[in-house]
Amino acid sequence: xxxxxxxxxxxxxxxxxxxxxxxxxxxxxxxxxxxxxxxxxxxxxxxxxxxxxxxxxxxxxxxxxxxxxxxxxxxxxxxxxxxxxxxxxxxxxxxxxxxxxxxxxxxxxxxxxxxxxxxxxxxxxxxxxxxxxxxxxxxxxxxxxxxxxxxxxxxxxxxxxxxxxxxxxxxxxxxxxxxxxxxxxxxxxxxxxxxxxxxxxxxxxxxxxxxxxxxxxxxxxxxxxxxxxxxxxxxxxxxxxxxxxxxxxxxxxxxxxxxxxxxxxxxxxxxxxxxxxxxxxxxxxxxxxxxxxxxxxxxxxxxxxxxxxxxxxxxxxxxxxxxxxxxxxxxxxxxxxxx
Amino acid sequence: xxxxxxxxxxxxxxxxxxxxxxxxxxxxxxxxxxxxxxxxxxxxxxxxxxxxxxxxxxxxxxxxxxxxxxxxxxxxxxxxxxxxxxxxxxxxxxxxxxxxxxxxxxxxxxxxxxxxxxxxxxxxxxxxxxxxxxxxxxxxxxxxxxxxxxxxxxxxxxxxxxxxxxxxxxxxxxxxxxxxxxxxxxxxxxxxxxxxxxxxxxxxxxxxxxxxxxxxxxxxxxxxxxxxxxxxxxxxxxxxxxxxxxxxxxxxxxxxxxxxxxxxxxx
Numbered sequence: 001x002x003x004x005x006x007x008x009x010x011x012x013x014x015x016x017x018x019x020x021x022x023x024x025x026x027x028x029x030x031x032x033x034x035x036x037x038x039x040x041x042x043x044x045x046x047x048x049x050x051x052x053x054x055x056x057x058x059x060x061x062x063x064x065x066x067x068x069x070x071x072x073x074x075x076x077x078x079x080x081x082x083x084x085x086x087x088x089x090x091x092x093x094x095x096x097x098x099x100x101x102x103x104x105x106x107x108x109x110x111x112x113x114x115x116x117x118x119x120x121x122x123x124x125x126x127x128x129x130x131x132x133x134x135x136x137x138x139x140x141x142x143x144x145x146x147x148x149x150x151x152x153x154x155x156x157x158x159x160x161x162x163x164x165x166x167x168x169x170x171x172x173x174x175x176x177x178x179x180x181x182x183x184x185x186x187x188x189x190x191x192x193x194x195x196x197x198x199x200x201x202x203x204x205x206x207x208x209x210x211x212x213x214x215x216x217x218x219x220x221x222x223x224x225x226x227x228x229x230x231x232x233x234x235x236x237x238x239x240x241x242x243x244x245x246x247x248x249x250x251x252x253x254x255x256x257x258x259x260x261x262x263x264x265x266x267x268x269x270x271x272x273x274x275x276x277x278x279x280x281x282x283x284x285x286x287x288x289x290x291x292x293x294x295x296x297x298x299x300x301x302x303x304x305x306x307x308x309x310x311x312x313x314x315x316x317x318x319x320x321x322x323x324x325x326x327x328x329x330x331x332x333x334x335x336x337x338x339x
Numbered sequence: 340x341x342x343x344x345x346x347x348x349x350x351x352x353x354x355x356x357x358x359x360x361x362x363x364x365x366x367x368x369x370x371x372x373x374x375x376x377x378x379x380x381x382x383x384x385x386x387x388x389x390x391x392x393x394x395x396x397x398x399x400x401x402x403x404x405x406x407x408x409x410x411x412x413x414x415x416x417x418x419x420x421x422x423x424x425x426x427x428x429x430x431x432x433x434x435x436x437x438x439x440x441x442x443x444x445x446x447x448x449x450x451x452x453x454x455x456x457x458x459x460x461x462x463x464x465x466x467x468x469x470x471x472x473x474x475x476x477x478x479x480x481x482x483x484x485x486x487x488x489x490x491x492x493x494x495x496x497x498x499x500x501x502x503x504x505x506x507x508x509x510x511x512x513x514x515x516x517x518x519x520x521x522x523x524x525x526x527x528x529x530x531x532x533x534x535x536x537x538x539x540x541x542x543x544x545x546x547x548x549x550x551x552x553x554x555x556x557x558x559x560x561x562x563x564x565x566x567x568x569x570x571x572x573x574x575x576x577x578x579x580x581x582x583x584x585x586x587x588x589x590x591x592x593x594x595x596x597x598x599x600x601x602x603x604x605x606x
Contacts, residue, residue: 216417
């Protein structure tokens, strides 16, 4: 009883949950953008982990390199947004190759450590190279405030908003155009990856996942394939980085913590390994839980509430592992047979 | 045909150490084209390590390995496999979570669809090759009586069936020479006999060279043209099965001549 009495008086009924947010379009727009962004990130992880068997923990680093490269190319170098994006994708792919070349020869667990280290190097560099990245102030516009990295995006967003209005939506949600573009990209990426997986190229990747030595003994240059897998994952990470930056309207080191990659893995496990559609599903569930629990109206402090969200996510994953270890859409037979 | 051909594989003074242990300690041997040659020796003689050095899985420290007139010492495994020397493993490496047919199709050489740019820019060529490869894969599977399992996951096959699959898969690469590491180990006598029949027929029909490590002396003496014996990292005897069987050095190596053989660490 004394525990209960220690809880500060709270005007609301304890454990009440306001469900109003559940019908709010702004809530679902926010969830949708985050879910789409993390789907792109986790698609790269799925390609690496689920289909090539390389355990990449550096996805947050790919996002960071992509987002910073795009922002710097637009604001500091003065390139057009449309040129900066493909260039930033190429830079991120090159970064992926740079990490992969020395470390892909390592055993799987050491490779995982090397990639997480690489991602952290990127984040600490972004934090400290203030002249280039704005450090902990984040990166958005030039000092004169004349050029911002998302100028072009805003005019695109306005155009889409115009279409929405002419389609009959009188007061569209401000971020709705971003939602549309994110999920358009997700759709294209899922279809492309799904198709690529069914080609002989995808077959070699799966063979490497199953047994790299067997693939080498059959004449496959496995290092080249693992590098391709990593570079494509880097490109997807860069896309996710763009959308995160446009969503938050800033590029900030704190957005690229290792936690980002861990959430990507949680999405992967939730949806199921070795399936691309499942990634999108897992991401939506994940972000509905993460964002929905913000609205829990409990007699606890905000910090406790923030921690509680991750407790709920953790609990969900534990229950999933207990009752459906292959993930929602994973194939159980593939999981059992792998042992 | 047997024994009359030129050597297709020549290894000279190959050395490979693990720490202070010389697993392969200056081994030299050659294998004649179109022959079925066995590699025998007591446990720890360095047979598997020598296989690994020849096929590029372990870089050798010193020595020379020439295959089909080409120096392949310390070249990567995929390069050596593409030259036509393909190996199997002591512990079978079936690609467990892939169907049997995918195991087979993977192994076909020169597939344009294995390059992403062809997938995007030459889809017709990719599709055509894919059809051809699938047809051949099924033919080879029929040969090995595995066709009805084509769509099953490789993991569901029995140990003996996996050995057959591994051999069938190696054949999909259209090899000039096959290195088999204990092909008879862990399979039933019926499947074992079938495997030997396949070896004989392939040698006769396609001139494939076989070089295999085996402990079953009945198989070695009954089915090979030539036997190479290793002990303590060196080749100690080389000849027809009957000669080797009577060689006192070989009897010494197996029964012990007073000195303790150095144990090879198993990979």
